[in-house]
Amino acid sequence: MNHAVAAVPKRPGAAARFEIEYAQYRRQKKIYAVIFGAAFLACIVAAGVATKVDLMALVKGLPRTTDFLAKLVPPIALGTFAHDMGEWYWDIRKWMGSLLNTLLMAYLATVLGTVVGGFMSFFAARNLARHYLVYWLVRRVLEVARTVPDIVWALLFIIAFGIGPMAGILAITVHTIGAQGKLFAEVNENSSTLPIDGIRAAGGNWFEEMRFAVLPQVTPNYMSYTFWRLELNVRSATIVGFVGAGGIGHDLFTSIQLLYFADAGAILVIIVATIMLIDMLSEKLRHSAIGKASFAH
Amino acid sequence: MTTLKVRRDSITEADIAAERGRFPQMFSAPLVDRIGAWLAWSMPVALTLYCLYRFGFISGDFLHGVSKFAAVVVGQLFPPKGFEQLPLFLTVMGETIAMAFLGTLLGAVIAFPLSFF
Numbered sequence: 412m413n414h415a416v417a418a419v420p421k422r423p424g425a426a427a428r429f430e431i432e433y434a435q436y437r438r439q440k441k442i443y444a445v446i447f448g449a450a451f452l453a454c455i456v457a458a459g460v461a462t463k464v465d466l467m468a469l470v471k472g473l474p475r476t477t478d479f480l481a482k483l484v485p486p487i488a489l490g491t492f493a494h495d496m497g498e499w500y501w502d503i504r505k506w507m508g509s510l511l512n513t514l515l516m517a518y519l520a521t522v523l524g525t526v527v528g529g530f531m532s533f534f535a536a537r538n539l540a541r542h543y544l545v546y547w548l549v550r551r552v553l554e555v556a557r558t559v560p561d562i563v564w565a566l567l568f569i570i571a572f573g574i575g576p577m578a579g580i581l582a583i584t585v586h587t588i589g590a591q592g593k594l595f596a597e598v599n600e601n602s603s604t605l606p607i608d609g610i611r612a613a614g615g616n617w618f619e620e621m622r623f624a625v626l627p628q629v630t631p632n633y634m635s636y637t638f639w640r641l642e643l644n645v646r647s648a649t650i651v652g653f654v655g656a657g658g659i660g661h662d663l664f665t666s667i668q669l670l671y672f673a674d675a676g677a678i679l680v681i682i683v684a685t686i687m688l689i690d691m692l693s694e695k696l697r698h699s700a701i702g703k704a705s706f707a708h
Numbered sequence: 709m710t711t712l713k714v715r716r717d718s719i720t721e722a723d724i725a726a727e728r729g730r731f732p733q734m735f736s737a738p739l740v741d742r743i744g745a746w747l748a749w750s751m752p753v754a755l756t757l758y759c760l761y762r763f764g765f766i767s768g769d770f771l772h773g774v775s776k777f778a779a780v781v782v783g784q785l786f787p788p789k790g791f792e793q794l795p796l797f798l799t800v801m802g803e804t805i806a807m808a809f810l811g812t813l814l815g816a817v818i819a820f821p822l823s824f825f
Contacts, residue, residue: 454809455809455810455813457806458805458806458807458809458810459806459810461802461803461806462803462806462807462810464810515759515762515763516763518755518756518759519756519759519760519763522752522756522759523756567777567781568777570776570777570780570781571773571774571776571777571780571781572769572770572773572776572777573773575764576763577763577764577765577770577773580763
């Protein structure tokens, strides 16, 4: 047994060397952590200074938020509950009509935005685009469409198309094109290129490659993103209504401007309930779409 | 685009027709499925067309608005002017980023314990 040990050159103190190196590694990590922590604290302080955070004003103002919340709900007595609710929702026909308008606005914007954004996403995917310049240009256009806020687009479109749902639809559509284009492009980049090679080997052109090789792989993710976008667009349609672009957001804004806070509260409850319903539906639909994909593999 | 010429010495047209007879669903979807797919797709398309009509996209007003957009909005947005106010813009840009940073931080801090429930 001794000669076997002598044949292998033994390096003395291996365990000790490991301990030293590990201690050095830990020390370096601690220094980085301290530096990062200090920088993070500095960012918080800088942000507080930049936004003129005043903790005293926050503490003093906090009770006032309940004032506003109280104004949103009129006095409702349990004895006359049905009557009081009827009074609170006195204009429910108009509001339900506006809600339908809002949902249709969101639907149309999602459809138009997904179609155009989906088409552009094939040029914005690194592995699918044929010229780098096209890829770069489409990516920048999508970014502009996405980062300009919805409200800004809505204001621009109101100048051109007047107050009403059309401006809101166009604003949400432009934003959806940007968002869907980016998300779809990332899905495209994650798709396997093997089927593309197969279609190319069978003699297909670029369009056939996309249609028969890429599209079947990416459709479940597309559907999931589209349902999610529909849900987000309902919220956007509400916000865009604030600047007059139609739907129930316009009713909400008008009632706040006229200081009819009870009306505003009623509309807010409608909006929140709708968003909750759509959220639950959308989650079920999305998971069923993704579920099919994961079983397909 | 060059067409790929495949030498089909071992597979004849008769072979392909025989396979088509044995496994028709490998070559095209059955008619029932295709009709079902058309019906299923026609509903969202019909809803889209109805929305386009309802919100006034199929009218002269829309085209008028497009030309107005090109003239007024695009014409007045470019070339960008007002760069003498750049310091002010940068200050409020910093304020915006600070707002986003603090809002995200506070939101994450409050949401983190909530996420366990």
